[in-house]
Amino acid sequence: MIARVALPIPRAAPFDYEVPLGLSVAVGDRVRVPFGPRHLWGIVVGVVAEPTFPGRLLPIEATSGPFLPPSTVSIIEEVSRRSFVPVGLALARLVPLPSRVRVRAVELAVPAEAASDLARRAPAQARILAAVAEGTTEVGALRRIPGGDRAVAALLRKGILRPRRLPFSYREESRAVALTSAQRAAVEAMRVGIGSGRKYLLFGPPGAGKTEVYLRAVVEGLARGKAGLLLVPEVSLLPQLWTRAGRVLGSPPAPYFGELRPGERWESWHGAQEGRIHCVVGTRSAVFVPFPDLGVIALDEEGEPAYKQEEMAPYYHARAVAELRAGREGAAVVLGAAAPSVETYSRAERGEIELLRLPQRVVGAEPAVRIVPRGDEVIGPALEEAVGRHLARRGQILLFINRLGFYTGAACRCRAILRCPDCEIPLVFHLSERAFRCHACGRVQRDPACPNCGETRFHLFGVGTERVEHEAKRLFPRATVARLDADAARDRDRILSSFATGEIQILVGAQMVGKGLDFPGISLVGIVNADQLLSTPDFRAGERTYQLIAGAAGRAGRGERPGEVIVQSDQPDYYAIRCAVRGDYAAFYGEEMRYREALRYPPFSRLVRMVVTGSGAEGKAGQVARDLGSHGFEVLGPARLFPRRGIPRAQLLVRGKDDVVELLAAALPQPPSWLRVDPDPIWLG
DNA sequence: AGCACGCCGACT
DNA sequence: GTCGGCGTGCTC
Numbered sequence: 001m002i003a004r005v006a007l008p009i010p011r012a013a014p015f016d017y018e019v020p021l022g023l024s025v026a027v028g029d030r031v032r033v034p035f036g037p038r039h040l041w042g043i044v045v046g047v048v049a050e051p052t053f054p055g056r057l058l059p060i061e062a063t064s065g066p067f068l069p070p071s072t073v074s075i076i077e078e079v080s081r082r083s084f085v086p087v088g089l090a091l092a093r094l095v096p097l098p099s100r101v102r103v104r105a106v107e108l109a110v111p112a113e114a115a116s117d118l119a120r121r122a123p124a125q126a127r128i129l130a131a132v133a134e135g136t137t138e139v140g141a142l143r144r145i146p147g148g149d150r151a152v153a154a155l156l157r158k159g160i161l162r163p164r165r166l167p168f169s170y171r172e173e174s175r176a177v178a179l180t181s182a183q184r185a186a187v188e189a190m191r192v193g194i195g196s197g198r199k200y201l202l203f204g205p206p207g208a209g210k211t212e213v214y215l216r217a218v219v220e221g222l223a224r225g226k227a228g229l230l231l232v233p234e235v236s237l238l239p240q241l242w243t244r245a246g247r248v249l250g251s252p253p254a255p256y257f258g259e260l261r262p263g264e265r266w267e268s269w270h271g272a273q274e275g276r277i278h279c280v281v282g283t284r285s286a287v288f289v290p291f292p293d294l295g296v297i298a299l300d301e302e303g304e305p306a307y308k309q310e311e312m313a314p315y316y317h318a319r320a321v322a323e324l325r326a327g328r329e330g331a332a333v334v335l336g337a338a339a340p341s342v343e344t345y346s347r348a349e350r351g352e353i354e355l356l357r358l359p360q361r362v363v364g365a366e367p368a369v370r371i372v373p374r375g376d377e378v379i380g381p382a383l384e385e386a387v388g389r390h391l392a393r394r395g396q397i398l399l400f401i402n403r404l405g406f407y408t409g410a411a412c413r414c415r416a417i418l419r420c421p422d423c424e425i426p427l428v429f430h431l432s433e434r435a436f437r438c439h440a441c442g443r444v445q446r447d448p449a450c451p452n453c454g455e456t457r458f459h460l461f462g463v464g465t466e467r468v469e470h471e472a473k474r475l476f477p478r479a480t481v482a483r484l485d486a487d488a489a490r491d492r493d494r495i496l497s498s499f500a501t502g503e504i505q506i507l508v509g510a511q512m513v514g515k516g517l518d519f520p521g522i523s524l525v526g527i528v529n530a531d532q533l534l535s536t537p538d539f540r541a542g543e544r545t546y547q548l549i550a551g552a553a554g555r556a557g558r559g560e561r562p563g564e565v566i567v568q569s570d571q572p573d574y575y576a577i578r579c580a581v582r583g584d585y586a587a588f589y590g591e592e593m594r595y596r597e598a599l600r601y602p603p604f605s606r607l608v609r610m611v612v613t614g615s616g617a618e619g620k621a622g623q624v625a626r627d628l629g630s631h632g633f634e635v636l637g638p639a640r641l642f643p644r645r646g647i648p649r650a651q652l653l654v655r656g657k658d659d660v661v662e663l664l665a666a667a668l669p670q671p672p673s674w675l676r677v678d679p680d681p682i683w684l685g
Numbered sequence: 686a687g688c689a690c691g692c693c694g695a696c697t
Numbered sequence: 698g699t700c701g702g703c704g705t706g707c708t709c
């Protein structure tokens with residue numbers, strides 16, 4: 001017998017190994033094999049009679065037995081094939097390794113009276129129990145109490161304390177929800193899909209109660225013994241979803257996302273695989289979590305670009321993986337959106353996906369939306385007036401700005417723009433570091449000089465989250481202002497909780513605050529710079545603009561108070577802005593489709609992005625373009641890209657029909673290491 | 686990914 | 698004359 005073993009090595013097909021007599025090996029097993037001078041663990045992706053490798057085979061050294069279900073191996077194989085990434089590398093990046101959970105917090109496992117009896121003769125343990133009773137649950141803090149180190153261990157061993165594993169500290173008051181008839185009809189329709197692999201687009205404005213529908217669909221699946229998987233585009237949306245899922249499902253779901261501790265990630269993955277965990281909430285990587293019997297996969301805000309992994313191999317779109325899995329595992333896929341991607345909406349129009357509409361808001365009322373000129377100020381007079389008015393009425397305010405930092409650009413008086421010497425992109429000034437930062441490579445420069453003339457003083461311009469926060473504090477010194485962006489991600493949980501309790505009155509945020517957050521206290525949303533959303537030279541700029549404005553606007557007026565939205569823009573007639581402020585997706589979709597058709601962009605074609613990295617990138621890209629052209633491919637480019645960390649880059653686009661990826665795979669069986677192939681790119685820059 | 690082999694600059 | 702820079706190439 002020969003085992004085909006995927007090893008965690010870039011750019012290599014699986015390796016053939018001899019299965020020694022007496023050892024039994026199957027697809028999905030984890031095995032240890034000799035590899036050159038070293039030993040590696042790999043995953044068996046095939047067991048065959050005849051090897052493909054012509055040379056001598058070495059034997060497998062050891063096996064740790066079944067590790068992945070064959071269905072997961074096959075999904076990841078498919079993902080790796082579609083993204084031109086070696087299977088072994090894809091497996092290594094997508095599958096967590098066994099890891100122990102470190103106890104970070106504890107809770108009382110027995111009634112308090114019983115505990116105090118047990119600890120009467122152990123003063124250190126009694127001190128720990130007293131501290132726990134007073135709310136100190138962090139193991140780190142408890143160990144600092146004299147004798148705490150051993151006492152905590154003893155109490156855990158005796159079962160008086162138990163590990164407390166709550167992934168988020170976010171809390172909110174639970175609200176009982178009754179479904180509207182449209183919501184009930186949607187859940188009813190999805191019932192058919194569970195077990196049959198059908199796809200649904202749940203389309204409704206913000207506040208139409210989409211989350212409740214996913215959760216009820218999951219409950220339907222659970223009732224039939226089938227697991228549920230709920231995906232959101234951003235980690236910041238997980239605390240709220242996790243809390244609500246716990247309420248509807250009766251017990252909290254397991255979280256799964258990239259920045260989770262290895263032990264906790266393994267616990268969720270492995271628990272799901274073993275059938276102990278029946279519901280997982282997570283971000284895009286959670287789409288791979290193995291369940292023996294999956295009933296429902298829901299993707300909230302399906303049009304969000306965060307569902308596409310593009311910065312690192314393997315390149316995949318969680319929506320595509322969800323659909324692939326659903327087809328094979330008979331799960332229902334529910335794509336939810338207020339502003340679907342035009343690709344998905346056009347598939348629903350063609351009947352490939354069943355369209356389920358939620359016509360109106362169930363929480364709050366339609367907000368009043370106004371476009372005001374942007375002018376030179378960060379927070380213009382109209383927005384300033386509105387913020388003051390809402391503060392006076394004890395409403396909460398969300399200010400949305402899609403750039404990080406304080407000033408987003410610096411110009412020298414010789415007209416040169418200050419750029420990263422390695423990446424060539426404009427440097428952003430961050431007040432928190434009192435320095436300039438390159439958002440591509442992260443490099444920080446304290447006092448850079450103009451490369452042109454040596455000047456060290458610059459004219460600073462552009463608006464980022466820090467500057468909006470600063471302006472809000474300056475204009476409203478008595479309000480509590482907080483900022484939630486990637487730079488403040490460490491405090492995300494705390495900030496969200498304080499916002500939920502109303503302690504924070506003005507929240508300034510990028511990206512992550514603009515989507516599914518549901519805080520009934522928000523009465524005003526200000527979109528500080530709608531025009532900047534359009535500035536990306538990308539065919540999806542219109543769609544992004546629509547999504548961001550509609551999404552941010554949808555945060556307003558979800559409670560008792562009427563909502564108000566103010567969009568600062570100097571291009572109020574641009575179709576994406578005009579349609580978004582009216583919440584008119586149909587009109588936006590119509591215009592967008594006309595534009596996409598005229599320029600033959602998706603969904604009227606399929607694109608594959610190819611990025612060449614390294615010295616001579618442009619020359620190599622030209623060569624690839626000519627080669628592909630002579631094979632009959634339609635090639636756009638090559639175009640020079642900004643270098644990354646000083647390494648030159650160039651890209652080209654291949655345009656074709658649905659089969660373009662398969663045709664490319666045939667033409668390029670093994671792309672060289674300097675060529676990255678990314679089908680269906682989300683960003684073209 | 687590692688780790689080899691393999692050809693051109695600054696040093697004992 | 699060596700030590701060592703990291704450019705291609707291989708690992709079943």
